Amino acid sequence: MSVTLVSVLFVAAGLIALGAFTAAWKHELTGALAGLPVMFAGAGVAFVGVARFAVSSGPPLLGQEVAVLLAIAALAAVGLGIGLAGREGSR
Amino acid sequence: MDSLHAIGFYVSAALAGAGGLFLAFSDSRQRRGVALALVGLGVAGIDLALSAGFAALVVLICYAGCALLVMRPDYRFLEQAAGGLWRQAGAVGAALLLAALAYAAFRGNFAHATFHGGLFGSVSVGRLLFAHDALATEAVGGLVLVALVGAAAAWRRERPRDERGEGRR
Numbered sequence: 729m730s731v732t733l734v735s736v737l738f739v740a741a742g743l744i745a746l747g748a749f750t751a752a753w754k755h756e757l758t759g760a761l762a763g764l765p766v767m768f769a770g771a772g773v774a775f776v777g778v779a780r781f782a783v784s785s786g787p788p789l790l791g792q793e794v795a796v797l798l799a800i801a802a803l804a805a806v807g808l809g810i811g812l813a814g815r816e817g818s819r
Numbered sequence: 820m821d822s823l824h825a826i827g828f829y830v831s832a833a834l835a836g837a838g839g840l841f842l843a844f845s846d847s848r849q850r851r852g853v854a855l856a857l858v859g860l861g862v863a864g865i866d867l868a869l870s871a872g873f874a875a876l877v878v879l880i881c882y883a884g885c886a887l888l889v890m891r892p893d894y895r896f897l898e899q900a901a902g903g904l905w906r907q908a909g910a911v912g913a914a915l916l917l918a919a920l921a922y923a924a925f926r927g928n929f930a931h932a933t934f935h936g937g938l939f940g941s942v943s944v945g946r947l948l949f950a951h952d953a954l955a956t957e958a959v960g961g962l963v964l965v966a967l968v969g970a971a972a973a974w975r976r977e978r979p980r981d982e983r984g985e986g987r988r
Binding site for chain 1: 822824825826828829832835836839840842843846851854855858859862865866868869870871873874877878881882884885888889891893894895896897898899906908909910912913914916917920921923924925927929930931932934935936940943944947948951952955956959962963966967969970971972973974975976
């Protein structure tokens with residue numbers, strides 16, 4: 729059993745497609761918003777896989793750096809979306 | 820990569836996929852939060868299996884935060900204006916996206932390299948973040964700041980419960 733770049737990219741593709749499906753399929757906007765971190769997670773996995781297995785012209789750990797930034801951006805996007813949805817009153 | 824890492828990768832990938840599926844088909848907020856936490860746990864496991872321990876730690880913290888935000892009971896229910904046809908078109912588009920990405924992954928021709936980094940890599944990633952790509956890091960920091968300020972400003976206004984179109988799910 730081994731892990732190759734192709735298997736990593738397959739997992740990344742699955743996560744991106746699942747996130748896109750969630751964002752498109754959900755009735756509720758905040759539920760659809762939850763698909764965004766899944767898409768970002770797929771992109772992050774692809775970047776980490778390329779940093780681990782492939783040769784790139786940039787620094788060798790550039791993919792890990794992008795994955796870190798994507799995770800932070802996902803958290804910020806969810807926070808902004810929930811904030812824009814607004815707080816529900818107690819009345 | 821040894822067998823232990825490979826098993827960890829595939830188990831984590833299955834966990835992330837199951838979490839993503841659970842997220843797509845769950846309706847309650849608590850279940851969505853749990854599903855998002857599962858996705859985060861799986862992705863952190865994948866990163867750890869790929870010798871990206873620092874990225875795994877950041878992913879774990881950020882996705883736990885996302886899950887806690889999604890689980891909140893007091894944000895408003897907002898119905899999408901798009902009809903069923905557009906939603907079905909979006910779902911078909913997601914399937915086409917999966918096919919295209921899987922084809923690209925299968926046909927991709929990358930030059931393979933030997934990995935010389937450590938298991939955690941925090942020093943190297945830190946050097947990249949704060950020296951090599953400091954501008955990108957500052958841009959993401961600015962983005963997070965704007966997002967949090969916007970979220971806080973929007974959150975301060977309390978909307979009455981009657982504005983909803985349907986009951987809370």
